[in-house]
Amino acid sequence: MGLIDIELFATLDFVGQAPGGPDEDPVGFPFGGWQAPLVDEVTGEQISAAYAGTDALLLGRRTYDIFAGYWPHQEEGEIATLFNSIPKYVASRGKPELPWAGSNLLGPDLADAVREIRDRHERVKVVGSLDLVQTLLREKLFDRLDLWVHPVVLGVGKKVFDGGEVPTNLTLLAPPAAGPKGTVHLRYALADGTPRTGTMGEPDREDD
Template identity: 55%
Template sequence: MTTRGRIVIDLFTTLDGVAQAPGGPDEDARNGFRFGGWQAPFPDDMVGEQVSAYIDSMDALLLGRRTYDIFAAYWPHHTDGPAGSVGRTFDRVPKYVASRSALTPAWAGTVQLGPDVPAEVDALRDRHRDIHVVGSVGLVQTLLAAEVYDELRLWVHPVVLGEGRRVFPDGAAPATLRLIEPPLVGDQGVVQLRYAPAGPVRTGDMDEVDFPR
């Protein structure tokens, strides 16, 4: 039996679940967001090592339109120097983009997905081994709601913003997740959490739970 590829979602988040504009002030200022670049004060070695490892492992990149535009404007021009290995990987792998408007890509290897994004993303599992979604909060919310993913990897930073686009906003699809490895804690207090989907939400009565004594 042929093993299907994996869809891995990679997100930098705050303690209150905000994933908007971690990289810089001009990254995404929608709705008057004031805290672009909130990740910068936490240069964590663990995060750097883990991010390098997942970039090395990927053979396809899956992006929402806004994140794609940011990446396409930056990474093709940064294939040398300290970040060169990242730029070369992003240049080399196929890039799939979910966008409601027509896309005329200048970045080699770019393919726009059709209107049924969950179905098209699921089909990528038959073409690739390790498909990574980076940023792209709107796309991530679509994939989480449809449970079209194999791993949700969060790097949770020790900061609370109180505003911004959250991974799980009000009205998010109910779901249970399963922690698939012990958390990693970095030297700046960033925690890596790796989850897999675990089916629908289950409920019970705490009065009936037999706690260890």
């Protein structure tokens, strides 16, 4: 069984909408492209390293349309070569045309379709796709969560955690890594169980 990795860029108030450019998702959102001024060499290297070994993309419809309008026209660069060569799986309630080579529309039972993708591939990346992410969070259908938190607060926009989250434990895979412009990279893995509770000041005791 392979791994499903969620890759997300967020503000300090966990807005994840349209980080890459003003035209990504402009309706009612005035801050499209908020990530661009905060990308530095360290963050760029972290993002490139995160895609190592990826052999499939899992995308929501809106993110797919953005990617399909850009990446097929890029002939140079490691990410362009990777994205254009691997299978793309698209979650959509409709029956859209999928012109990007290697694209596949998922069936109506999204949870089962994602499990089949996990069985078929070693490393599946979910990029952006905030509506899809809510389903993956709700069903705990992910194995890793890469989160880049940027030092801005927007106050409006679609959130990374926006109704799909359920009580979940995560394990930090590596110490947080900050770039010179203040973006912090957090890497988590899904863990067993649900969050425990306790009283501050009392010793931590494992359940019998």
